[in-house]
Amino acid sequence: MNLFFEESGEFRTGNILNQVGEAYQVELPGGKRAKVRARDVFFQFGTHEPAQLLTEAGRIADDIDLDFLWEVAGETEFDYTELGKEYFGHEPKPDEAAGLLMRLHSAPMYFYRKGKGRYKAAPEKALRAALASIERKKQQAIIQQQYVEQLKQGILPEPMKANAVQLLCKPDKNGIEYKALEMACDDMHISPERLMLNTGGIDGPKALHLSRFLFEHFPRGIAFPKIDMPAISFELPIADVNAFSIDDITTTEIDDAFSVTNMPDGQIRIGVHIAAPGLGIRPGDHLDEIARKRLSTVYMPGDKITMLPDELVSRFTLSAGENRPALSLYALVDPKDWSVVQTETRAEMIRVSENLRHNDLDHLITEESLDKNEGEYPHKEDIRVLWHCARVFEKKRMEKRESFGLRPEQTNRVDFNFYVSDDGVVTIERRKRTAPLDRIVAEFMIFANSTWGKLLHEHGIPGIYRSQGAGGGSWMNRMQVKMVTHAAPHLGLGVDQYAWSTSPLRRYTDLVNQWQILACIDYGVAAPLSAPFKPKDASLFAIVSAFDSAYSAYGEFQSKMERYWCLRWLTQNHVRQTEAVVIRDEVIRLVDIPLTIPMPGMPLLARGTQVKIDLIRWDEVDLSVEARFLDVSPDADMERLEEGEEEITE
Numbered sequence: 001m002n003l004f005f006e007e008s009g010e011f012r013t014g015n016i017l018n019q020v021g022e023a024y025q026v027e028l029p030g031g032k033r034a035k036v037r038a039r040d041v042f043f044q045f046g047t048h049e050p051a052q053l054l055t056e057a058g059r060i061a062d063d064i065d066l067d068f069l070w071e072v073a074g075e076t077e078f079d080y081t082e083l084g085k086e087y088f089g090h091e092p093k094p095d096e097a098a099g100l101l102m103r104l105h106s107a108p109m110y111f112y113r114k115g116k117g118r119y120k121a122a123p124e125k126a127l128r129a130a131l132a133s134i135e136r137k138k139q140q141a142i143i144q145q146q147y148v149e150q151l152k153q154g155i156l157p158e159p160m161k162a163n164a165v166q167l168l169c170k171p172d173k174n175g176i177e178y179k180a181l182e183m184a185c186d187d188m189h190i191s192p193e194r195l196m197l198n199t200g201g202i203d204g205p206k207a208l209h210l211s212r213f214l215f216e217h218f219p220r221g222i223a224f225p226k227i228d229m230p231a232i233s234f235e236l237p238i239a240d241v242n243a244f245s246i247d248d249i250t251t252t253e254i255d256d257a258f259s260v261t262n263m264p265d266g267q268i269r270i271g272v273h274i275a276a277p278g279l280g281i282r283p284g285d286h287l288d289e290i291a292r293k294r295l296s297t298v299y300m301p302g303d304k305i306t307m308l309p310d311e312l313v314s315r316f317t318l319s320a321g322e323n324r325p326a327l328s329l330y331a332l333v334d335p336k337d338w339s340v341v342q343t344e345t346r347a348e349m350i351r352v353s354e355n356l357r358h359n360d361l362d363h364l365i366t367e368e369s370l371d372k373n374e375g376e377y378p379h380k381e382d383i384r385v386l387w388h389c390a391r392v393f394e395k396k397r398m399e400k401r402e403s404f405g406l407r408p409e410q411t412n413r414v415d416f417n418f419y420v421s422d423d424g425v426v427t428i429e430r431r432k433r434t435a436p437l438d439r440i441v442a443e444f445m446i447f448a449n450s451t452w453g454k455l456l457h458e459h460g461i462p463g464i465y466r467s468q469g470a471g472g473g474s475w476m477n478r479m480q481v482k483m484v485t486h487a488a489p490h491l492g493l494g495v496d497q498y499a500w501s502t503s504p505l506r507r508y509t510d511l512v513n514q515w516q517i518l519a520c521i522d523y524g525v526a527a528p529l530s531a532p533f534k535p536k537d538a539s540l541f542a543i544v545s546a547f548d549s550a551y552s553a554y555g556e557f558q559s560k561m562e563r564y565w566c567l568r569w570l571t572q573n574h575v576r577q578t579e580a581v582v583i584r585d586e587v588i589r590l591v592d593i594p595l596t597i598p599m600p601g602m603p604l605l606a607r608g609t610q611v612k613i614d615l616i617r618w619d620e621v622d623l624s625v626e627a628r629f630l631d632v633s634p635d636a637d638m639e640r641l642e643e644g645e646e647e648i649t650e
Contacts, residue, residue: 002050004098005041006116007034011057011102013050029054042101042117045094053095060099061106069103070110073121080104080117109134140176147180152188156199164201165211168192193621205620209564210300213557217298217550224290224309232280232315234325238349241271244379245318245352246437248417249359253297253306253505254318257326257352258444260382267341268333268385272448273350274502276325277308277316278514283532287312292543295550297506300561302420306506313505318352326350327501327514329448335385338392343451347521354378358437365436387436390443397446401494404469409492416594418565425572426565428593445502446493452517453499457487459520461531462540463499464509464547468492483509483544509547512540560623566595567618567625575615579633582609595625602629 001016003026014026014034022038029051045053064087072086084092084100092100104111104119109130111119122130147157160167160177171178185192196202202211214222241259259271281287291307298305306313318324328348332341356378364375370387377383398408415438419427431438456463462485469491481490487497501517504510512533519531533540569575570593580588580597582605589596591610605611610633618625 001044001046003041005036013053056095057098061102064103066110070121077114077120144176144180148184151184156201165215169215222305236349243350243352244354246356249357255503255505257318260385270331272329272444273326275316275318276327277504279325291508295508295547298554299558301418301565320352320355323349323351338389386440390440393443397494404491426569448502449498450495452501453497459527461527463513463516466498483548563623566593567620577614580611580613597625597627
């Protein structure tokens, strides 16, 4: 005698060898033996061999019309034997009973299982919905395969054009577009990014990097919402100064300017004038909400995404010939030793006489020309005064830095400026940080940020500070730059406190600090009660956390785009062999552009050694570079490089 039974959701047959209580020992087709519980057995049969029954049952199951079977079943729960009598017109034979069970079991949309051999026909509405879903999936599979074929032919399907970036960044993995893209990439052995580029879904590597950044950080686009500019009027005294700014040619958000005034007693009053959007934007208003969402201007070669709308920036940027509100820090300096006698902070209106540009003056204003008083350029005497004072500021900072246990700051590091033309040609210019105009701006910004940080601390109100080396732990942890809400030393810069306050048009932290500084001016000793942010203010901690995250992401994106434009520069200039500098073990940086390249297997060379390399290939999509070490450059000037220090410029 044989058994028809169920095991692990599958129907099986076997020859009974013996029975012990409620269990059978059976021999399966193929000779394997198994133990079968009586509760899993549907029926016994002797009319067929076990394997033959399964074959016959499978044929019968395939011939059963599901729709007709569903109509025969009715609406009530039934046993399979009862349905078999109705369907076959007689008591089901073993192969018919087995075939009916197989058919019922294989159609869960038509029949709901209610127990061993018991089923219930699905309601008509549910069945129609399930069948429609199956048909829809079949049609989707056909469309998906069509998409795959189009992609393999280099054609981007129309429905994929609108969400090409989303398919790369945050796809719906259940959607047919993503499945088609994945299948095509697998068949073609290509990455989704390259397939999108090949089919025109993304307009080149530059657009790829930018689109990914915008998708993550500006999902609603970079356009500002429509704003109603308030009618802002400032009842402020007008400063009697001849102010001027010093910026790069591409700068539009002019945050800072300088003035030099000779006093009757022989002393000199130097003014550091910072644009004051904090007088027009108030914490919590709709303009503040715009700034707080972005937190910082995003920079990239040839373009930028500003923190504030252009119409708002134009109200506060220190453009020449316009009266603008400013937060001014005046330092009374004794020219005998260039020491600061006293400082004063004011909110006032200033009129910048001229916006000077590095590009026009850097070749004229050098250390040598300043020492010899050579050359003709605007504000020549004022710049010479600022230069003498800046060198004293720098010397004192370095002494302070050494008192913190650090080596003197290296002064011959190189910066690079990127300029991208409308037709996509990139120019990269080297510029040493020791250029006098750079050092003047850097030193006076450090002076202002340190002085205003001290002002906040003395008035007992919090601010947003940059601190380095104040924490415990390892040396590397102590030297990390952190953002805190209380005054703390910045060892790398050599100052007791450093609160970012000089770029309120470009950084939200500076705008927050400006509000706090204005509270010190307006309320004096009552500032802790009247400042927008009180001690231990949870919202201030939230701002610090959000800014830190955004500023880091924006910085990474800027570095990525600079790397992209470095690779474009290599292509445009047909560079193959070039000079590079060792910056650490097996990592080099090109001399002409700020492109770093890993060089596994390169001989161990001292940091700063200049070498010659052969550029084999580079990729603007994954931003990789493959190069080969050739030799150490003979008699090359070595560039001294320092790690682990924050830049001294803004």
